[in-house]
Amino acid sequence: MSAEPLLEVTDLVKHFPIKRGILVDRVVDQVRAVDGISFSVAPGQTLGLVGESGSGKSTACRAILNLIKPTSGSVRFEGEEIAGLGRRQMRPLRRQMQMIFQDPYASLNPRKRIGQIVGDPLRRQGVASGGELKRRVQELLDRVGLAPEHYNRFPHEFSGGQRQRIGIARALALQPKLVIADEPVSALDVSIQAQIVNLLDDLQDEFGLTYVFVAHDIGVVRHISDRIAVMHDGKIVEEGTADQVCEHPTDAYTKKLLAAVPIADPRESRARREGATSAG
Amino acid sequence: MARFVIRRLAGMIAVLFAVSVIVFVIFNVVPNTNPAQLLAGKNSTPVLVKSIEEEWGFDNSLPEQYLTMMKKIFTGELTSYKPRISVDEQIIERIPATFSLSIGAAIIWLFFGLLLGYLSALRAGGWLDRFLTGFAIAGISIPVFLIAPVLLYFLTYKLEIFPNAQYVPLTENPSEWLSHLILPWVTLAILSIGFYSRVLRSNMLDVMNEDYVRTARAKGLSERRVMSRHVLRNSLVPIVTLFGLDFGATIAGTAIITEYLYSLNGIGLYAIEAVQKFELPPVMGVTIYGAFFVVFVNALVDIAYAYLDPRVRLGESGAS
């Protein structure tokens, strides 16, 4: 970790107020969705953010990208503070930071053709147009494992795995430095999950991407991440290298989480069960 | 619950205020509506007009005039210009006719709308469904001013099954009340029967695909029970909202055309006369009455909604 971090998050807080009142609403309480998290990611590295539903990991993503306004704390991208920047100030930075979503279908406009969906960011940022645009989009499609003739198709003509590839192509169109992937494989079938994980791996090597990879499946997170942060109730309860966290967890919650993951080996799970019953 | 009621009341007052201001302003910016001129008549002198203005307070500033008018409405002192008759009394006198028409029609359209929608959904795709669909679309697309003359022509003048026009108070003669109202009820209800049957049908077809309906079948419930307890019950929730809006609107004014066509002396007819004579006070009175019922019925709907869908009930304390 010698290089300057690409992304540095310090004491990031996002609280959602609960409002109640008879005629005028007053804030009576806060939902502490993200409650002071700090981490940093070096260029070309992957940070895995693991947690169960309600742990605040998705909210954290959105707050980091300034899609929702953080309550407090700092988010530095290449040393520059971006928390609380306005929409216009964020615009040049948006090229550098992209997001991949869980449900590839819901995040693709069903009335647009694939060429438009993937080319949109390029056109809007004024990077390319006309024949140059089409060439670049087809290059991207090829790079994520789709065929150039898919250019004129609509999202519903694709399977879940292919849709996720389209989402990835769109995210990469502007050659971002940072990609935040929010549960990118959890809606996919097992055999397709591995394809997408490998694709993300390859793209990282090729383009020197930096990932924040958010998922509830700790096995997948461990595979793709250099470092892992475990979130629970809006806080990071443990952070370390992927193998460290998975093999020698120190936090009680991390241990519980790891122990709950089923082991796809009948012998191991039998042994673990017997261990548990004899210990308990 | 208390909080809910207080909020609704506050909302109601705000709506009444806004609606009344809008009506007041409209009447004062529309040309040719100087009420003093109207009262003075065609051959008036400027002096007469001036004195009428002073007597009625038309020379005061608009906000002052507005406040006086609102005060009079709620104290029952508001009168129309010519003749000087109490607006509140007029409205109250006409309420039975309008309510008889609206409530009766609402019962008919709710009953038949739901019945036809239910049958349609049970037999979705079959011949009964197709027939009912055609019926519903016809009902939705035929305008009231066409239905009424046709019904009147055939059933009243030709076959003489139903009597013509007029409202007979229920307290005076119940059977006359009924026979005089049947045609207006049908006229007013036909559109909604078609509309409600379509809405219920599509709601039910959606609900039939819900996981909990599959669960109900997996429990071994009879098909009838699955349909009534699970599919129909859950499909009714959105209907309640729709009904609230429609019923409120019917009482408040949708019934106007029907009242006019059948010469039922209700609030709608009163409003039409007032507008034709540029009489602001009755129009204002009817507006307040209408807005009140729209808001009131919708408040009732919200309460019914909370009863029908327990998830709404928790909305107040739920954090997520």
Add this chain to the structure above:
Amino acid sequence: MSPAPLLSVKGLRVGFSTEGGLLQAVDDVSFEVRPGEVVAIVGESGSGKSVTAQTIMGLTRSKNARIEGTAEFEGMDLIEASDAELRRLRGDRVAMVFQDPMTSFNPVYRLGAQIGEAIRAHRDGVSKSEARARAVELFEAVGIPNAEGRVDDYPHEFSGGMRQRAMIAMALALEPDLLIADEPTTALDVTIQAQILELLRELNRKRNLATILITHDLGVVAEIADRVLVMYAGRVVEQGTLDQIFFDPQHPYTWGLLGSLTRLDKPRPVRLPQISGAPPSLLALPEGCSFRPRCPHEFGPCIDLPPLQARLRDEPGHCDRCWLSPEAKKEKRQVAGQIGLEAPTP
């Protein structure tokens, strides 16, 4: 030695006529379930695993469905049975737990009432208060704390895990002999999943409950199943005991599934082994073996559909649909990435 099967499915085929033609969702599926046994049906979306389960319950019957084969349960063929006969069975002798506990309860009724409804549908003369008391017992049995206080809650007042417990409580209401669990833990967090699996295991042991578990997750299978069917594109490609499937898998698709799992107890591989391509459309199945277009080991005979049969001399119950010889399989498996190489401990 082994008890008589409770459910015996033979040659089950389910087709749906669609605008695009006949969609053969399930093609020639046969298996047996014995009391106290957990049979897992594994597959991806479109493999036919859920349709198989729902057909056994009679939930796929419709004008557009063509159902063939038999499913014998306590001497009655569930495929031939009348709607009324099936209805008497459903929820009583055979119960079902669904994937998403959020949407599988009716949101407008109290949980206790929904359980009571199931009881009263099958037992005449049970009063509402008796049914409610039974619901409280069931809540306690599945580990819902403060059962008495929570039985009158609405579904949305329960967390996901508690709701799935309530779902299981409802399934157990009439002490069924067979439980069909369709992805019962897929919508849950892992810590909750572990609890639900533990509960299912306990029910198996204590009540001798036979279970059909539908899942896509081999991790869950390893935790709980006795026997496994692997389905692909509507057909069973391999079936056998848990250890046979995990330690001596015979079909390349099974190898692919096992290989693409991430394992926390093993050093991570540089690349995740993957199956290339995507499952075929059921309306346009490839000729012969349906896995052929994605299979790295395809060879001449694959253009004909291999029958599902035992190909290992000493494992009569272990069947697969692959033309490769057991020796060739062993060899290719070794190259393919060390799948199933560890022999089961004696």
